[in-house]
Amino acid sequence: xxxxxxxxxxxxxxxxxxxxxxxxxxxxxxxxxxxxxxxxxxxxxxxxxxxxxxxxxxxxxxxxxxxxxxxxxxxxxxxxxxxxxxxxxxxxxxxxxxxxxxxxxxxxxxxxxxxxxxxxxxxxxxxxxxxxxxxxxxxxxxxxxxxxxxxxxxxxxxxxxxxxxxxxxxxxxxxxxxxxxxxxxxxxxxxxxxxxxxxxxxxxxxxxxxxxxxxxxxxxxxxxxxxxxxxxxxxxxxxxxxxxxxxxxxxxxxxxxxxxxxxxxxxxxxxxxxxxxxxxxxxxxxxxxxxxxxxxxxxxxxxxxxxxxxxxxxxxxxxxxxxxxxxxxxxxxxxxxxxxxxxxxxxxxxxxxxxxxxxxxxxxxxxxxxxxxxxxxxxxxxxxxxxxxxxxxxxxxxxxxxxxxxxxxxxxxxxxxxxxxxxxxxxxxxxxxxxxxxxxxxxxxxxxxxxxxxxxxxxxxxxxxxxxxxxxxxxxxxxxxxxxxxxxxxxxxxxxxxxxxxxxxxxxx
Ligand SMILES: Cc1cc2nc3c(=O)[nH]c(=O)nc-3n(C[C@H](O)[C@H](O)[C@H](O)COP(=O)(O)OP(=O)(O)OC[C@H]3O[C@@H](n4cnc5c(N)ncnc54)[C@H](O)[C@@H]3O)c2cc1C
Numbered sequence: 001x002x003x004x005x006x007x008x009x010x011x012x013x014x015x016x017x018x019x020x021x022x023x024x025x026x027x028x029x030x031x032x033x034x035x036x037x038x039x040x041x042x043x044x045x046x047x048x049x050x051x052x053x054x055x056x057x058x059x060x061x062x063x064x065x066x067x068x069x070x071x072x073x074x075x076x077x078x079x080x081x082x083x084x085x086x087x088x089x090x091x092x093x094x095x096x097x098x099x100x101x102x103x104x105x106x107x108x109x110x111x112x113x114x115x116x117x118x119x120x121x122x123x124x125x126x127x128x129x130x131x132x133x134x135x136x137x138x139x140x141x142x143x144x145x146x147x148x149x150x151x152x153x154x155x156x157x158x159x160x161x162x163x164x165x166x167x168x169x170x171x172x173x174x175x176x177x178x179x180x181x182x183x184x185x186x187x188x189x190x191x192x193x194x195x196x197x198x199x200x201x202x203x204x205x206x207x208x209x210x211x212x213x214x215x216x217x218x219x220x221x222x223x224x225x226x227x228x229x230x231x232x233x234x235x236x237x238x239x240x241x242x243x244x245x246x247x248x249x250x251x252x253x254x255x256x257x258x259x260x261x262x263x264x265x266x267x268x269x270x271x272x273x274x275x276x277x278x279x280x281x282x283x284x285x286x287x288x289x290x291x292x293x294x295x296x297x298x299x300x301x302x303x304x305x306x307x308x309x310x311x312x313x314x315x316x317x318x319x320x321x322x323x324x325x326x327x328x329x330x331x332x333x334x335x336x337x338x339x340x341x342x343x344x345x346x347x348x349x350x351x352x353x354x355x356x357x358x359x360x361x362x363x364x365x366x367x368x369x370x371x372x373x374x375x376x377x378x379x380x381x382x383x384x385x386x387x388x389x390x391x392x393x394x395x396x397x398x399x400x401x402x403x404x405x406x407x408x409x410x411x412x413x414x415x416x417x418x419x420x421x422x423x424x425x426x427x428x429x430x431x432x433x434x435x436x437x438x439x440x441x442x443x444x445x446x447x448x449x450x451x452x453x454x455x456x457x458x459x460x461x462x463x464x465x466x467x468x469x470x471x472x473x474x475x476x477x478x479x480x481x482x483x484x485x486x487x488x489x490x491x492x493x494x495x496x497x498x499x500x501x502x503x504x505x506x507x508x509x
Contacts, residue, residue: 002039007086008047014090015048019098022051025065027058033157034062036080050097060158063151066096074142079154083126088135088152092143101140107187110196111144118194120150121174123158123167125343129261130184130247131171137187138173155344162344166414168435169331169341182331183340184246188283206279208294209235211502212307214286215445217243218488219478220313221269222495223502227311228276230503235279235305237286237297242266243315244479245488247337254488265488281305286314289452291471308509309473309502312453312461313495316442316479316486321353325409326438333415333435338362341437345370350435351418353406355382359439360392366437367395374431376404376420409436444480456482467498473509475502 003011024041028034041064044051058065063078073096081089095101101108120138124131138150155162155170165174173180181193211227213220216238227234240246248262273280281299288298294306318336320326326334335341338352342365350370352363355377361384367373375382375392380403382389392398403423410417410430417432444459454462454470460482467475477498478491 002036002080002082003043008043011044011090012047014094015044015050017094017099018048018050019094020050021069022093022097023054023067023069024051025054025056025058025067027056027061027063029061031062033079037062037064040080040082044093051093060151060153062157066092068096068098074146074149075139076149076151078151079126079157081126081152081154084129084132085124085126085135085152085154088132088139091136092139095140095143101143103140103187107191108144110191111141111148114141114145114147114191114194114196116147117176118145118148119176120148120180121153122150123153123155123162123165123170123172123174125155125170125340127343128170128340129263130337130340133263134171134173134185134190137185137190140187141190156346166332168333168344168414169335170344171340172331186240186283189240192283206235206305207233209233209279209305209307210506211235211309211311211499212237212295212297212305213311213313214238214289214297215243215313215315215478215480216241216270216273216280216282217313217315217478217491218245218269219243219315219480219491219495219498220311221273222492223311223313223475223477223499224273224278225276226496226499227502228273228278232503232506234277235281235307236273237281237284237299237305239283239285241270241280241282244317245269247340251488287448289449289474291452291473295471295473309475309505311467311495311498311502312446312449312469312474312476312480313478313491313498314445314448314480315491316444318438319441319443321406321409321438321440323406323408325411325415326436329409329411329415329436332413333411334409335435335437336439338365338437338439341435342366342369345435347371348435349374349431349433350437351376351431351433352437352439354439354441355379355384355400355402356439356441357384357388358441360384360388362437362439363398364388364391364395367398370435371397372433373398374433375400376406376418377402378405378423379403442479442486446480458482463494463498465497466501466504467494468501468505473502473505475499475505 060078066075141148142150210232213236224236245262285300349372404420408419461476475498477494
């Protein structure tokens, strides 16, 4: 039995939601993955009479397509969609059967209006938590538009193909055989990349807001909810709604919830904000702020939004090493997300740069997959918590090098090594390896405020206890501020503080 009893019970409930018959067209061989795929398909047919199976030959073996009766939908799974892709598989069954996807009507129209032929292929790993969003988005597009097809490919089952196409990060998407994108993307982001965007000119004609929030992470979402609950006109501009939690796997310190996962929390945040009358402007980036009679925020698309008060919650992003080779080999051996890209380095030698908590956690994770992990720490000692260090040092395939200043990431078409300087002796060393995971902390997303809002030497916005900045009417919250600690719950708390601070300001001015 390929599915355990608990999953099977859940699946049975979902399968009852299927609206029409579907047919799985299966291309199988004699290998173990084919046998597992057939076992999965067989198990499904015993669970729903709406699922039919046909044998066929597809471009890849093992793979299967999910189709309406008498009509190819273009949704294909190559490999066995278990692990994180199981949900993608179940959703595909439901959506192909006629159950409408949970997508805004405007987005459905955008998809249906796509002209041309789009043959997408997405390389995933079954442990990648960023992959299902991309797979599910492209599957929805395939289901809704006959000109779009999408194949999910489990990299572990198609290793030769992965090597041949130099796929070194997941998800990696190819469109019509050419590299299209890498990393987590929402449906809206994919559509925007295809040149299909909602009309930007409408943004500039909006009435002024009472509170305009910039940033859609935990801090921004909280600030928007607090403002909207006061009954005032609230807007939120976010480059990527959800923020850093979209790249986070397990969360165990979001108090009152013992365990959740980042993308799940991001979806709940969005649902909560949407429950209120908040004007959400997703996939929009602010580039300038100016205090006039009202506060004006200019977006990258040229639109200018006006508001009586603004709350900046633009968070932070991974810090780059800034050495030669880092940018050139990004996604060609240089990676930032061990949970996502770790499985692609199975049996290989990788380095982790950074000996803080995130670096050491990454190294412990990677040691279970890679042949060898070398941790390079700039300082004379690791900075991670003692329990993590103990765990790290107990692993047989890990080497820790301290006092190491990374000089260059080397390679030809992909990473083949790293050069570092031993800061104690000044000697230069080179290690041959295939992957480098950069884990050296975060930088605040505040460059766009240069010359307007006061920041400290790290670029963090300086706020008072009400979240107010030095500019009257401009407040800030979360990881972009000088708060001592950067955590989800702390960002939410400061988002609430800034919003209440802004409301007080509006009453008094
Ligand atoms: C891998 C990882 C694991 C983590 N694990 C945990 C954990 O287990 N527990 C925990 O409590 N914390 C964890 N954290 C930290 C936590 O995710 C952050 O503290 C939190 O997300 C900060 O929220 P924020 O709203 O301030 O910023 P962010 O989450 O960074 O959100 C910023 C928002 O602003 C947007 N934005 C940025 N620039 C602009 C612009 N110019 N215009 C418009 N929008 C913009 C972004 O797109 C995003 O929507 C983790 C972080 C990482 C990276």
